[in-house]
Amino acid sequence: RNAPPSPGLAMPVVGHLYLFQDSFLDQLTAWRRRLGNIFSLQMGPFRCVMLNGYDLISEACQKNHESLLDRPNNFMHEEVFEYVGVISLDGREWKEQRTFLQSTLRSLGMGRSVMAERIRVEADCLVATIEKYQGEATDINNIVMVCVNNIISGVTFGKRFSPDDETIVYWLSVTCRLFQLLGSSAVINFFPVLKYVPGDSFKYKELKSIVKKMRATIWKWVEKDKRTVNVSDETFEDVVQAYLTEMQRKKSKGMKDTSLNDANLLSTALSFFNAGTETTTSTILFAVLYMVNFPHIQAKLYQEIEDVVGTERAPDLSDKNKLKFLLAFIMETQRFAGIAPLGVDRLATSDIHLGGYTIAKGTSVMINLDSLMKDENVWGDPEVFRPDRFIGDNGLIVKKKEFLPFGLGKRNCIGEGLATMELFIIISALVQKFEFFAENEGQMPSMKPDIGFTKKAKPFKVRAILRKK
Numbered sequence: 001r002n003a004p005p006s007p008g009l010a011m012p013v014v015g016h017l018y019l020f021q022d023s024f025l026d027q028l029t030a031w032r033r034r035l036g037n038i039f040s041l042q043m044g045p046f047r048c049v050m051l052n053g054y055d056l057i058s059e060a061c062q063k064n065h066e067s068l069l070d071r072p073n074n075f076m077h078e079e080v081f082e083y084v085g086v087i088s089l090d091g092r093e094w095k096e097q098r099t100f101l102q103s104t105l106r107s108l109g110m111g112r113s114v115m116a117e118r119i120r121v122e123a124d125c126l127v128a129t130i131e132k133y134q135g136e137a138t139d140i141n142n143i144v145m146v147c148v149n150n151i152i153s154g155v156t157f158g159k160r161f162s163p164d165d166e167t168i169v170y171w172l173s174v175t176c177r178l179f180q181l182l183g184s185s186a187v188i189n190f191f192p193v194l195k196y197v198p199g200d201s202f203k204y205k206e207l208k209s210i211v212k213k214m215r216a217t218i219w220k221w222v223e224k225d226k227r228t229v230n231v232s233d234e235t236f237e238d239v240v241q242a243y244l245t246e247m248q249r250k251k252s253k254g255m256k257d258t259s260l261n262d263a264n265l266l267s268t269a270l271s272f273f274n275a276g277t278e279t280t281t282s283t284i285l286f287a288v289l290y291m292v293n294f295p296h297i298q299a300k301l302y303q304e305i306e307d308v309v310g311t312e313r314a315p316d317l318s319d320k321n322k323l324k325f326l327l328a329f330i331m332e333t334q335r336f337a338g339i340a341p342l343g344v345d346r347l348a349t350s351d352i353h354l355g356g357y358t359i360a361k362g363t364s365v366m367i368n369l370d371s372l373m374k375d376e377n378v379w380g381d382p383e384v385f386r387p388d389r390f391i392g393d394n395g396l397i398v399k400k401k402e403f404l405p406f407g408l409g410k411r412n413c414i415g416e417g418l419a420t421m422e423l424f425i426i427i428s429a430l431v432q433k434f435e436f437f438a439e440n441e442g443q444m445p446s447m448k449p450d451i452g453f454t455k456k457a458k459p460f461k462v463r464a465i466l467r468k469k
């Protein structure tokens with residue numbers, strides 16, 4: 001029924017999966033070249049449509065947004081979030097969660113100096129921790145992760161951890177592993193029967209055990225807040241406290257028609273903990289990796305901070321408009337790294353007419369953000385790392401409409417405002433304090449990412465030399 005073209009014959013059981021020859025993303029790019037911006041794939045039992053290019057993606061997410069707001073049934077929503085919480089819910093329940101959480105994040109200071117202050121404290125702590133290594137070659141992944149996690153854990157549970165706290169280092173390594181497994185075990189999405197294969201070749205048992213332990217730990221942190229909730233409190237310190245208070249308030253008024261409940265709270269807190277840590281940490285690590293690989297860009301970043309802010313005080317949000325090269329560098333890092341290449345997939349809840357084709361109700365729709373960030377017609381030389389592409393001839397920042405690292409429309413990333421502040425404050429602090437070098441002189445760490453559910457820099461060590469004032 002006027003379905004978008006597909007790359008070939010769909011075989012029984014496997015559909016088009018047998019046609020994947022390159023890595024998943026490279027194969028999608030090759031098919032886009034051959035089939036155009038919209039094409040269909042039969043992935044095992046699932047019908048999927050892949051959307052590429054700005055025109056189609058914006059038409060889908062903005063014009064047709066009401067038919068593309070839900071999430072399809074898949075492995076991640078089933079196994080990790082149990083189909084609840086803001087990332088997995090649909091319809092009226094999702095709207096209630098999302099509206100409540102957005103307003104809570106705003107009350108907690110998203111985009112304002114209160115939140116900037118929280119982030120600044122963690123950025124200072126990160127700088128102090130890196131300083132302790134005195135220029136010795138170090139993998140800073142865990143250190144950055146603790147810093148970023150302290151921000152989201154503070155916002156979510158009112159909790160922070162010391163960089164030496166073994167519990168949090170363990171949970172963060174588990175988070176990384178979960179993101180890896182969500183990529184490598186994706187085949188179970190298409191063939192759920194593989195869950196029951198003896199042994200653990202598809203790592204399903206490992207994933208289940210990680211999720212079970214994580215959910216139990218997150219619940220312990222939530223319950224701690226439960227003991228201190230008071231319905232008459234007008235103010236709150238964190239998302240969980242605000243959520244619990246609102247739940248109690250609704251209960252005390254006898255309002256039963258609400259999706260604010262323990263199950264949704266647990267999965268939402270888990271999604272904040274995971275999505276709020278891994279993504280931002282990866283982006284910061286890519287920024288350090290690119291600084292090491294492009295010393296002339298690192299020098300220009302430092303020069304700008306020295307000229308605009310100096311070395312006596314830390315850069316803050318009020319400097320943002322003057323630190324143009326830094327902003328351009330952060331945007332180029334997000335574009336070049338493209339850490340969430342396919343976002344989080346959507347479900348067509350009615351027939352959608354798009355690009356001359358019909359996407360049938362019940363189809364999974366994947367929004368290829370990578371196709372925007374790496375579009376030759378938009379960027380000219382997308383495979384070159386060039387922050388200047390975001391600065392116009394008049395010296396002002398040019399934010400092209402295709403630059404969409406957080407997705408588009410009403411179901412875009414709920415953490416965009418927080419992540420943008422984190423990236424600015426943390427990366428500017430690192431540039432101001434350190435000069436980063438490769439572990440071994442003349443041997444640059446690889447910029448080729450590891451691809452799981454998200455993209456991540458391959459493990460690398462850097463020497464962070466404290467700049468002289």
Ligand code: HEM
Nearest residue numbers: 087275276279280340343344406407411412413414415419
């Ligand atoms: C650089 C950092 C980040 C990037 C690149 C990123 C990217 C994304 C993308 C592409 C989506 C899918 C949007 C869609 O369906 O179209 C998403 C969803 C989401 N993100 Fe982020 N994200 C980042 C940071 C964060 C942070 C800090 C949080 C913490 C609050 C967060 C929480 C979520 C949640 C809960 C969703 C699901 C929203 C919903 O279904 O309504 N993310 N993110």
